[in-house]
Amino acid sequence: MSLPWYILGCGAMGSLHAAQLDRAGESVIMLPRSTPPGGGPLQLEICGLSTSRHALPWQAPEASAPIDRLLVLTKAYDVAAAIGSVARRLTPQSQVVLMANGMGYAEEIAARLPGLSLAFGTSTQGAHRTVDGKVHHAGLGSTRVGMPGVIDAPAWFSPLGQALPDCEWEADISMALWQKLAVNCAINPLTSLHNCRNGELARDPHLAQKVRDVCGEIAEVAEAAGQVLPDLESRVFSVIDATADNRSSMLQDVSRGQRTEIDYINGYLVRQARQLAVPAPLNEALWHAVRDLTAP
């Protein structure tokens, strides 16, 4: 039996990944922010593409058992604080896998907890909570995990790679993260501002042009940062196609009146652009427009 996977972030995506690891026979321990009602195991019901029930053990983040494998599926703005809540349980041997949308939180973690071994994951799987509390698995998607500069998959990756659908080690994770950032910079704010499903961004010529313009700005910022992104536009449109029926995570946040991840998506891109003195007016406009949508 391999070491247990601890899961930070018990929302739809955290629950989906926990269920997929559990189904593959891995030991999974949830780290909910508050005590689950009834105090017993956390009950998860996954429906949609895959249907299964899971009763998973949980621990309070402040428990004392050391954490060797930590999968983080919180919102981008919660990543650093969530890891901070289990910091005392992390050791030099701990492996942390960050799977949140966006970029910029790794720098926050490095400032608070220098020396932590961080891996990064990007996923196009889709999930959301239904009104009756189940997790709806909406898009199969693929997952890529990697660590900057690490070409071959380390041993800890093997159970994760087997448990998640189409999950592979990515030798060039920086490129994959920039590509995912571009996907989120284009799809998330535009679907939120136009209150539409992802597929509408390819069907409506005006929105499709905006997607192309966002991609153009990102490619220029990435290149100035030393990262070439080949075929960016077609990659973003193929994600739009594959997730055509999805309501993006940002549109879901906006509909619920919740904070969005915009500061870690277009906001991160604009901060990079400013540092590199590259203009990014469209991303800047999207950043502010989405912030205005959810301003108190």
Ligand code: PAF
């Ligand atoms: O944030 C999201 O919704 C997803 O990352 C993606 C891939 C844009 C699909 O909706």
